[in-house]
Amino acid sequence: MLVIIPALNEAETVGRVIADVIAALRADVVVVDDGSTDATARVARAAGAQVLSHPFNLGVGGAIRTGMRYASRQGYSRVVQIDADGQHLPSEAARLLAQLDDQQADLVIGSRFAEGYARTSAGYEVSTLRRLSMRLLSRLVSRRSETHISDTTSGFRAFGPAAIEVLAPIYPSAYLSDTVETLLIAGDRGLRVVEISVAMRERLGGTPSSGHFRSLFHLTRVILVVLLHRVRRPVMQRGVQ
Numbered sequence: 080m081l082v083i084i085p086a087l088n089e090a091e092t093v094g095r096v097i098a099d100v101i102a103a104l105r106a107d108v109v110v111v112d113d114g115s116t117d118a119t120a121r122v123a124r125a126a127g128a129q130v131l132s133h134p135f136n137l138g139v140g141g142a143i144r145t146g147m148r149y150a151s152r153q154g155y156s157r158v159v160q161i162d163a164d165g166q167h168l169p170s171e172a173a174r175l176l177a178q179l180d181d182q183q184a185d186l187v188i189g190s191r192f193a194e195g196y197a198r199t200s201a202g203y204e205v206s207t208l209r210r211l212s213m214r215l216l217s218r219l220v221s222r223r224s225e226t227h228i229s230d231t232t233s234g235f236r237a238f239g240p241a242a243i244e245v246l247a248p249i250y251p252s253a254y255l256s257d258t259v260e261t262l263l264i265a266g267d268r269g270l271r272v273v274e275i276s277v278a279m280r281e282r283l284g285g286t287p288s289s290g291h292f293r294s295l296f297h298l299t300r301v302i303l304v305v306l307l308h309r310v311r312r313p314v315m316q317r318g319v320q
Contacts, residue, residue: 080106081155082172084128085142085234086163090118091284093163097126100161103169109149110163111142119163139234140257144250147238151247158238165283167235175237178273185242185270186261188228189235189277192217216302220259224266228274232258232301235277242270256301 082100086093093110100108110123114136123130131145143160150158157179161167171189178187192213213232220231238246245268251260265272 080104080157080159080176081146081150081153082106082108082159082161082169083143083146083150084108084110084123084161084163085113085139085146086110086115086119086123087113087136087142088115088117088119089163089285090115090122092165092282093119094122094126095283096161096163096165096169097123097128099165100169100172101127104159104172106159107155109146111146113137113139113142138252138257140250140252143257144247144252147243147247147250151243155243156240158243160234160236160238162234164285166279166281168278168280171235171277172237174275174277175235178275179237179239182273183271184273185239186265186272187237188230188233188272188274189237190228190230190233190274191277191279192229193274193276212299212302216259219302220262224262224272226262226266226272228262228272230274231262233274234258235279245270259301 082104084093084096084100097108097110100106108128110119110128110130112120112123112130112132114133120130120132131149133142133145146160147158157176159172159175161169161172167189175187175189178184213230217229217231221227242265246261246264249264251257251264262272
């Protein structure tokens with residue numbers, strides 16, 4: 080099993096995240112250093128991770144694409160994606176992995192908003208405006224994929240062999256839309272997607288790479304991506320027929 084940690088200027092937190100992963104899971108760890116200008120790569124190596132470095136920033140989607148292609152080349156059959164800022168709890172990853180087997184799922188989403196979400200105990204909050212935007216996005220994606228997903232932008236995920244095979248060559252790279260487009264691709268390719276509630280915490284340190292207004296801008300763009308995907312796929316199908 081492989082844990083992929085995309086990282087951009089997370090020297091303050093990535094070492095602790097890797098230590099938590101190693102303590103919680105029997106897995107190899109690869110950090111994709113996405114053009115960091117700090118000591119992220121050095122700290123990650125010192126903590127025991129393999130490091131794949133981009134010469135410049137490609138975004139989270141680009142980092143996950145690099146990690147997924149590495150997983151495919153190395154023959155890993157299960158992959159977990161975890162953020163480098165410490166918001167995801169590696170101890171929760173085992174619950175995602177269990178769903179790959181128990182629910183015979185190909186892709187498991189760790190949701191902040193599903194029933195049972197332990198927001199208070201984890202000390203994590205989402206602004207009202209962002210929550211409303213994400214709720215709208217959830218409805219659009221759920222209708223499109225015919226699978227209810229309450230947290231379409233979650234970066235806490237587990238991938239089985241079928242998902243790795245499908246997504247590694249074509250993993251989308253645009254910020255935020257990578258998480259959403261993978262769900263649309265999964266629906267198109269017949270992959271089985273499930274979600275479970277997970278606890279999250281505030282980041283362990285450092286500064287978010289995207290502020291609230293920029294995140295809302297990207298959420299709006301992602302909604303347009305979903306709407307265009309809804310139009311484009313029937314047109315493509317008619318062309319094939």
